[in-house]
Amino acid sequence: MVAIKKTKRDGHLTECLTGGGFRFTPQRHRVYAVLLAKRDHPTAEQVFIRAKHEMPEISLATVYNCLDALVKCGLARQVTVERGPTRFCPNMQEHCHFYCDGCHGIFDISLPAQMGTAMPRGFRAERFEVTIRGRCPACANLMR
Amino acid sequence: MVAIKKTKRDGHLTECLTGGGFRFTPQRHRVYAVLLAKRDHPTAEQVFIRAKHEMPEISLATVYNCLDALVKCGLARQVTVERGPTRFCPNMQEHCHFYCDGCHGIFDISLPAQMGTAMPRGFRAERFEVTIRGRCPACANLMR
DNA sequence: GTTTACATTTAGAATTATTCCAACTATTGA
């Protein structure tokens, strides 16, 4: 048994996990803390490396499991803007992603009413990609 | 040497390829034809299977090479909306992608002025994802 | 039209990212 100091934020974690049929575990707590600590859209492997600093015995399979649980219970989202490993983002507010073609970094940008005119200072937008998720006509029909 | 019947469209292919420093080859011709023939955002593997019907000796490595060349010379784009294999799309006009959470199909949707109100009949939009590509402040500075 | 230089293709090996598996451990609820 590992001692866990719970903060107010952890209450939210517990709620969301149990609400999704998941248990609260020290590993999930750690993985979520890693996501919140540095919001640079890390890959599963990067999360693994960071989580190991405070929890050396955690395994990569567990990190994948924890990230999956967080995504399923609405505490994080997967970000896939390029070929390569999936990245994770704990910002659940409506926002869009700025992908830098130079350093391949991903930055959160708040969704402005007039996109393009409201870019943060210094960012140079060159291409917009919009993905809409939902149900196509055939699949929407299957749900009734 | 393989005989190639060139159409007007193939002239465009040749132009774009040579413009990007690539050579015109029967394999690239075939791969591009496959993309144009059925615009269902196929994976590299699906392109490979389709290309083999008319060119049984083509290899998967070549299909990856050809798709890469097409992307680099502006004749196709990669579409990565979910974890899993990258998909390819020869529609180079401004448009966005509708991803069906049911069948995982990807549909091209023209980019409307007011998104959400202008969905094609039957499509149920549930979530919008916007990715902006360009240069972050640090990388934009490096280019001057 | 040869020759030469280099790009491309091919099959298979290697690598990367992710998932699966089976044994063990922890948590929950009776």
Place this chain on the structure above:
DNA sequence: TCAATAGTTGGAATAATTCTAAATGTAAAC
């Protein structure tokens, strides 16, 4: 406390992609 079940672990397996080296094809110079 005990049984049932969920979660963790390390390693094996799989999937997607890239790399490699040899053979072949293409273009451009002579």
